[in-house]
Amino acid sequence: MKNLPLIAFVLFVFFSCQQKQEKVINSNQLSPEEKIDSTKIKTLFNSVLTEGKSYEWLKGLTQNIGGRLSGSPEAQLAVEWGEKLMKEVGLDSVWLQPVMVPHWVRGEKEIATYTTNGVQKNVPICALGFSIATPKTGVLAEVIEVKSLDEAKALGDKMKGKIVFFNRPFDDTLINTFSAYGGCVDQRVRGAAVCSEFGAKGVIVRSMTNSIDDYPHTGTMIYGEDLPKEKYIPGAAISSKAANILSDDLKKNPNLKFYFKQSCKTLPDAPSFNVVGEIKGSETPENIFVVGGHLDSWDLGEGAHDDGTGVVQSLEVAYLFKKNNIKPKNTIRVVFFMNEENGTRGAKKYAELAKLNKENHIGGLESDAGGHTPRGFSIDANDMNTALLQSWKKLLAPYGLHDLDKGGSGADINPLKGENVTLVGYRPDSQRYFDYHHTSRDTFDKVNKRELELGSASMASIVYLMDKYLYQNETVKP
Amino acid sequence: MKNLPLIAFVLFVFFSCQQKQEKVINSNQLSPEEKIDSTKIKTLFNSVLTEGKSYEWLKGLTQNIGGRLSGSPEAQLAVEWGEKLMKEVGLDSVWLQPVMVPHWVRGEKEIATYTTNGVQKNVPICALGFSIATPKTGVLAEVIEVKSLDEAKALGDKMKGKIVFFNRPFDDTLINTFSAYGGCVDQRVRGAAVCSEFGAKGVIVRSMTNSIDDYPHTGTMIYGEDLPKEKYIPGAAISSKAANILSDDLKKNPNLKFYFKQSCKTLPDAPSFNVVGEIKGSETPENIFVVGGHLDSWDLGEGAHDDGTGVVQSLEVAYLFKKNNIKPKNTIRVVFFMNEENGTRGAKKYAELAKLNKENHIGGLESDAGGHTPRGFSIDANDMNTALLQSWKKLLAPYGLHDLDKGGSGADINPLKGENVTLVGYRPDSQRYFDYHHTSRDTFDKVNKRELELGSASMASIVYLMDKYLYQNETVKP
Numbered sequence: 001m002k003n004l005p006l007i008a009f010v011l012f013v014f015f016s017c018q019q020k021q022e023k024v025i026n027s028n029q030l031s032p033e034e035k036i037d038s039t040k041i042k043t044l045f046n047s048v049l050t051e052g053k054s055y056e057w058l059k060g061l062t063q064n065i066g067g068r069l070s071g072s073p074e075a076q077l078a079v080e081w082g083e084k085l086m087k088e089v090g091l092d093s094v095w096l097q098p099v100m101v102p103h104w105v106r107g108e109k110e111i112a113t114y115t116t117n118g119v120q121k122n123v124p125i126c127a128l129g130f131s132i133a134t135p136k137t138g139v140l141a142e143v144i145e146v147k148s149l150d151e152a153k154a155l156g157d158k159m160k161g162k163i164v165f166f167n168r169p170f171d172d173t174l175i176n177t178f179s180a181y182g183g184c185v186d187q188r189v190r191g192a193a194v195c196s197e198f199g200a201k202g203v204i205v206r207s208m209t210n211s212i213d214d215y216p217h218t219g220t221m222i223y224g225e226d227l228p229k230e231k232y233i234p235g236a237a238i239s240s241k242a243a244n245i246l247s248d249d250l251k252k253n254p255n256l257k258f259y260f261k262q263s264c265k266t267l268p269d270a271p272s273f274n275v276v277g278e279i280k281g282s283e284t285p286e287n288i289f290v291v292g293g294h295l296d297s298w299d300l301g302e303g304a305h306d307d308g309t310g311v312v313q314s315l316e317v318a319y320l321f322k323k324n325n326i327k328p329k330n331t332i333r334v335v336f337f338m339n340e341e342n343g344t345r346g347a348k349k350y351a352e353l354a355k356l357n358k359e360n361h362i363g364g365l366e367s368d369a370g371g372h373t374p375r376g377f378s379i380d381a382n383d384m385n386t387a388l389l390q391s392w393k394k395l396l397a398p399y400g401l402h403d404l405d406k407g408g409s410g411a412d413i414n415p416l417k418g419e420n421v422t423l424v425g426y427r428p429d430s431q432r433y434f435d436y437h438h439t440s441r442d443t444f445d446k447v448n449k450r451e452l453e454l455g456s457a458s459m460a461s462i463v464y465l466m467d468k469y470l471y472q473n474e475t476v477k478p
Numbered sequence: 479m480k481n482l483p484l485i486a487f488v489l490f491v492f493f494s495c496q497q498k499q500e501k502v503i504n505s506n507q508l509s510p511e512e513k514i515d516s517t518k519i520k521t522l523f524n525s526v527l528t529e530g531k532s533y534e535w536l537k538g539l540t541q542n543i544g545g546r547l548s549g550s551p552e553a554q555l556a557v558e559w560g561e562k563l564m565k566e567v568g569l570d571s572v573w574l575q576p577v578m579v580p581h582w583v584r585g586e587k588e589i590a591t592y593t594t595n596g597v598q599k600n601v602p603i604c605a606l607g608f609s610i611a612t613p614k615t616g617v618l619a620e621v622i623e624v625k626s627l628d629e630a631k632a633l634g635d636k637m638k639g640k641i642v643f644f645n646r647p648f649d650d651t652l653i654n655t656f657s658a659y660g661g662c663v664d665q666r667v668r669g670a671a672v673c674s675e676f677g678a679k680g681v682i683v684r685s686m687t688n689s690i691d692d693y694p695h696t697g698t699m700i701y702g703e704d705l706p707k708e709k710y711i712p713g714a715a716i717s718s719k720a721a722n723i724l725s726d727d728l729k730k731n732p733n734l735k736f737y738f739k740q741s742c743k744t745l746p747d748a749p750s751f752n753v754v755g756e757i758k759g760s761e762t763p764e765n766i767f768v769v770g771g772h773l774d775s776w777d778l779g780e781g782a783h784d785d786g787t788g789v790v791q792s793l794e795v796a797y798l799f800k801k802n803n804i805k806p807k808n809t810i811r812v813v814f815f816m817n818e819e820n821g822t823r824g825a826k827k828y829a830e831l832a833k834l835n836k837e838n839h840i841g842g843l844e845s846d847a848g849g850h851t852p853r854g855f856s857i858d859a860n861d862m863n864t865a866l867l868q869s870w871k872k873l874l875a876p877y878g879l880h881d882l883d884k885g886g887s888g889a890d891i892n893p894l895k896g897e898n899v900t901l902v903g904y905r906p907d908s909q910r911y912f913d914y915h916h917t918s919r920d921t922f923d924k925v926n927k928r929e930l931e932l933g934s935a936s937m938a939s940i941v942y943l944m945d946k947y948l949y950q951n952e953t954v955k956p
Contacts, residue, residue: 023653431926448910
């Protein structure tokens with residue numbers, strides 16, 4: 001063709017410049033056994049990206065059921081949804097583990113407002129989980145801003161009759177946003193309890209996020225068992241943008257009075273369930289490896305990234321094993337834990353029953369850090385098994401899984417911890433997670449299909465490797 | 479406090495289980511010089527995450543100006559915006575490079591429809607860049623579906639009077655979505671040209687995306703210099719979902735007639751500009767290192783990820799250098815290239831002037847793969863410099879920058895290529911990119927502030943290292 005040079009130029013631009021080459025492992029660097037593993041892992045990824053189910057499942061859970069706080073009718077629907085789905089996937093057995101869970105309800109939409117310089121401002125707030133209601137007429141009081149629990153304690157009686165405003169923001173310089181969360185969340189969890197002791201009328205807490213926006217982030221708080229109920233004071237989260245504005249307004253007008261009203265309450269514990277299903281191990285079925293996420297979610301959104309994604313990814317691990325005819329040596333048990341958000345009663349019940357039934361748990365994998373693009377796994381294991389998992393880096397790196405560091409696994413599998421139990425937390429990219437976490441924005445549309453599916457295959461890959469290689473050496477059998 | 483065990487439990491859950499530890503480099507593993515570099519890189523990241531400007535700049539470019547195709551009034555506004563901003567950042571000198579650019583206009587909103595089984599279906603389409611219009615009454619013809627240019631060519635005269643429908647989808651199993659794009663885009667670029675030769679009445683091309691949705695993706699196509707103008711036929715993109723439906727309908731009803739109408743046209747070339755600014759090198763100012771993205775964008779969206787993000791990140795590199803008092807040895811030149819999307823005339827002009835003025839370009843960095851979370855860089859350099867860049871992995875890995883592979887850099891800096899010129903492409907995560915690319919969805923709200931800023935600091939870090947370490951050895955000075 002006469003116009004070849006032009007075509008060549010065009011193809012050059014598109015194929016050579018813009019394109020990043022697909023990463024492939026140089027198979028010369030792999031042992032024969034590693035070549036088998038590499039091929040198997042590729043099969044898992046190909047399978048999920050062409051015939052994955054998690055996205056469709058997540059749509060059902062989030063859009064048909066939605067937010068599903070422990071004890072709610074929606075949580076019960078989610079249990080039924082989970083049981084039905086596990087059976088559809090064809091797990092060898094599926095059952096429910098009864099567990100009593102806390103039952104807190106939000107009540108009417110919360111209201112908050114204050115007037116400064118003659119301007120009335122409506123403030124986006126939401127009650128914190130386990131908070132008591134305000135009096136029916138609400139709380140109206142002056143505000144004292146603090147940045148920490150210690151600063152609040154140092155106020156002592158000065159906070160009497162006031163609203164304490166916890167306003168320590170996320171440290172934006174921390175690359176991992178979970179680290180920033182860890183550095184701030186004590187204000188939400190313990191703020192009300194600390195200020196109850198000194199007769200404050202209520203606390204409002206800056207939302208747990210890097211983002212500056214109008215969405216309040218709920219989440220659990222705890223008064224503590226030893227605080228008399230009559231001392232309880234209400235706690236609410238305030239959006240990050242409103243927190244900045246209030247802080248500015250307080251500098252100009254320290255005596256402004258803040259009003260808020262909420263009607264939440266804690267009802268008696270309610271019956272609920274963990275949903276459990278398993279693929280029986282072909283060689284050592286008595287050894288159990290758990291893969292799970294939590295079925296409950298906060299009520300404000302649809303519980304998509306927290307933790308609908310973890311739930312559907314966990315089941316997709318089993319689906320991918322079955323679809324690709326992978327028969328695990330050990331029993332792979334999928335668990336949809338109930339009540340991670342406010343009590344972890346499901347996790348405790350699961351561990352309690354495991355002990356009671358003398359079950360031999362060799363390890364677990366939890367997905368509860370959102371459904372974003374894969375980055376790796378966090379390993380909570382003895383040194384030998386940590387080194388073993390880290391030796392799989394070359395098999396996992398082509399899929400963007402570079403992080404294989406020691407660290408925590410997850411709140412739901414953590415009670416299974418033991419010297420020879422290998423616990424792993426799935427770690428997707430964290431940058432967007434706290435834009436949505438515990439807010440009305442945690443909805444299905446924030447989840448990307450491929451990112452979700454790549455997470456499922458990442459999880460299936462490490463479960464495949466752990467099932468194959470953990471505890472081959474009899475001396476370290478748990 | 480009496481309730482310490484409970485508090486301990488709560489803190490345990492939040493701090494130990496959910497949290498992934500912030501990654502830090504063990505400074506014992508670093509040489510004294512590497513410790514200095516590590517500290518400097520941390521400073522750049524801290525700086526961008528607390529006082530970054532790129533997000534605010536991007537908002538201005540995308541929401542105040544919006545889509546800015548070469549030759550359009552919006553592209554001219556973008557040039558003025560860029561020049562003003564570079565001056566505000568305080569670059570040592572800022573200038574415009576005149577360049578004549580293609581001037582294609584879309585005209586009225588395109589229409590497409592067909593009727594099958596008595597049901598009329600409206601189809602989301604958009605004209606491809608450089609396509610001619612249909613006749614005013616549109617094109618109505620039977621459709622032949624093909625999966626490749628070769629399959630089309632093999633049809634030969636059978637396509638006469640028909641519409642050829644290119645429907646090869648992305649290969650979803652490719653982890654890097656740019657690889658999938660590279661494997662399909664020939665249909666869009668060359669489909670119409672190939673079918674022009676055999677007397678087809680038009681081509682419709684499946685949109686370049688992994689996503690199945692209703693958004694048609696525009697993009698450039700080329701008839702080729704040797705095809706007589708009277709043979710030109712119109713080309714349009716059809717949404718991926720509509721492509722699937724049409725393909726199904728054709729199986730049931732092979733003789734259905736497809737109708738489409740578009741009124742696009744190519745006007746005479748228009749005057750435009752590259753926007754250029756630089757920080758003069760403190761030691762060897764005659765050595766120039768280019769950092770850039772492209773200022774033009776397709777017209778359907780706001781040109782956010784393609785390539786507003788690359789433009790603002792490139793300028794933020796210079797901003798971060800100035801803010802942190804980093805004085806580069808070599809001249810760092812920021813270039814907002816014009817006309818990457820349909821012609822790369824700005825890139826060619828820049829390289830032409832560099833040659834004419836005997837400028838000594840030692841390297842370049844381009845950001846034109848979206849503004850998502852950082853993954854690494856693609857390196858187009860000689861072996862020695864490739865190895866040098868790869869040796870910085872331990873300094874970059876704490877920021878999620880693990881990919882440092884050989885590969886292309888970018889269409890705008892590629893003309894500067896030479897044996898001793900080190901070209902680098904910034905490579906963010908690719909999973910979401912083709913959800914937005916060249917569509918009406920490529921808007922500001924799809925960009926996450928932290929992901930954007932982390933990209934800027936990633937780029938600033940590698941520019942800092944390249945400025946310091948490239949060509950220390952006189953023998954390889956370009």
